[in-house]
Amino acid sequence: MDFNFSDDQEQLRDAVRKWVDKGYGFEHRRGLVKAGGFSREAYGELAGLGLTGLYVAEEHGGMGxxxxxxxxxxxxxxRGIVLEPLGQTLIASGVLSGYADDALKATWLPRLAAGEALVVLAYQERAARYRLDRCAATATKAGAGWTVSGHKSVVPAGDQVDALLVPATVDGKIALFLVERAASGVATRGYVTQDGSRAAEVDLQQAPATLVTADGLTALEHAVDIGIAALCAEAVGAIDKTMEITAEYLNTRKQFGVVIGSFQALRHRMADMKMQQELARSMSYYATLKLHAPAEERRRAMARAKYQLGQSLRFVGQNSVQLHGGIGVTDEYVGSHYFKRLTQMEILFGDTLHHLGEVSARMQDKAGVFA
Incomplete structure (x- = not known):
C-alpha cells in the first residue's frame, strides 16, 4: 500500500504549518486561553485557508x-495545539452532507464552508458514560417543526457557536436535530477546559429544532467516528511536537557537565516514546482510511484506533513530563500545555477503557486477521 501523500496534500500541509508557525505561536495561544479559549478571528483564518470547507462539496462552496x-x-x-474546533466543523459537514435534506444542506453547508457559521455536535450527557444509545433529551412535534428539551455537557465552544447538532429521543428512538443557539429556550454556560479550549453546558427547554434525520443513532455514530478520526490525526501532530520539544530539552539541559540526552537510560526512554509515536501514527492512518467503510467495520476500526491513541497519548505525555522534571509542569513552559492537551485528548469521544470494551464487544471469531 502506498502511504505517500500527493503533491496537493503536501502543499496543504505546508500551508497549514506556515500558518501555525507564524500566526499561532505559543504566546498568542496563551493569550487566547486567557481571553476564553476560542477566537472567531482565528477560526476565520482557518476558513481563509479553505479548511472549513474540506468536507463540503464544491456545489455548496466547499473544496470537496x-x-x-x-x-x-x-x-x-x-502540532500547534490550535484551540478552534475544526474537527467539529468536519463532523457537522459530514453529517449534514450525508443525512440532511436538500433544503437544510443549502441553508447551512455554504455557511460552514465559508467559515461564516460554526456548528458543533452536542451529544454528551452526564449519565451516558460514552454510550451513544443512551439519550435523556427528548423531542416533541410542534406544528410543522419540532422542539427539543434536555441538557448536554462539555459542548465544544457551545456558547459561541451558531447551531448545535443535538440527538434526542422521539417515541423511544433517537433522532438528530439542528438547534440554533440564538433560538428561544437555549441557555448556555461557557468555561475554559483543562487544556485551554472552550466548552459549555447547554440547557434546552422546548427549543425550536429542525429534524436532520429520524435515524439519529446511525448519524450520531457516524458523527462520532468522524470526530475520532479527526482527533487521532490532531493527536499525532501533538505527539510529534511533544517529541521534538523533549528531544530539544534533552540535548540542551546539562548535568555533570554533559547534556542529559547522552545518558543511556534517558535515550532508552525516548526510544520507547518513539515506538508509541509511530503506533499512534499508523492507527491514525488506519482510522482515516476506514471512514468510508461499512458502518460495523468503521466502528470497530475507530474503537481500535482510539484505544491505541489513548495508550500512546498517556505514555508520551507522562514520560515527557518525567524527562523534563519540574519545568515540565510549569505554565510558562510550552511542554506543559502539550501535556494537558494530550491528557484531555485521551478522554474525548470515549476514554481508553471505554474503547477497550468496544474492541472486545466487537471482536469477531477471526479477529479481523483473515479474510
Whole structure:
C-alpha cells in the first residue's frame, strides 16, 4: 500500500504549518486561553485557508476533499495545539452532507464552508458514560417543526457557536436535530477546559429544532467516528511536537557537565516514546482510511484506533513530563500545555477503557486477521 501523500496534500500541509508557525505561536495561544479559549478571528483564518470547507462539496462552496486531506491539515493543527474546533466543523459537514435534506444542506453547508457559521455536535450527557444509545433529551412535534428539551455537557465552544447538532429521543428512538443557539429556550454556560479550549453546558427547554434525520443513532455514530478520526490525526501532530520539544530539552539541559540526552537510560526512554509515536501514527492512518467503510467495520476500526491513541497519548505525555522534571509542569513552559492537551485528548469521544470494551464487544471469531 502506498502511504505517500500527493503533491496537493503536501502543499496543504505546508500551508497549514506556515500558518501555525507564524500566526499561532505559543504566546498568542496563551493569550487566547486567557481571553476564553476560542477566537472567531482565528477560526476565520482557518476558513481563509479553505479548511472549513474540506468536507463540503464544491456545489455548496466547499473544496470537496476527503478524510486523508483532513488528516494532513489536522496533524498540523495538532502540532500547534490550535484551540478552534475544526474537527467539529468536519463532523457537522459530514453529517449534514450525508443525512440532511436538500433544503437544510443549502441553508447551512455554504455557511460552514465559508467559515461564516460554526456548528458543533452536542451529544454528551452526564449519565451516558460514552454510550451513544443512551439519550435523556427528548423531542416533541410542534406544528410543522419540532422542539427539543434536555441538557448536554462539555459542548465544544457551545456558547459561541451558531447551531448545535443535538440527538434526542422521539417515541423511544433517537433522532438528530439542528438547534440554533440564538433560538428561544437555549441557555448556555461557557468555561475554559483543562487544556485551554472552550466548552459549555447547554440547557434546552422546548427549543425550536429542525429534524436532520429520524435515524439519529446511525448519524450520531457516524458523527462520532468522524470526530475520532479527526482527533487521532490532531493527536499525532501533538505527539510529534511533544517529541521534538523533549528531544530539544534533552540535548540542551546539562548535568555533570554533559547534556542529559547522552545518558543511556534517558535515550532508552525516548526510544520507547518513539515506538508509541509511530503506533499512534499508523492507527491514525488506519482510522482515516476506514471512514468510508461499512458502518460495523468503521466502528470497530475507530474503537481500535482510539484505544491505541489513548495508550500512546498517556505514555508520551507522562514520560515527557518525567524527562523534563519540574519545568515540565510549569505554565510558562510550552511542554506543559502539550501535556494537558494530550491528557484531555485521551478522554474525548470515549476514554481508553471505554474503547477497550468496544474492541472486545466487537471482536469477531477471526479477529479481523483473515479474510
Amino acid at each position: 476533499m476527503g478524510p486523508v486531506d483532513a488528516m494532513v491539515a489536522l496533524e498540523e493543527l495538532g
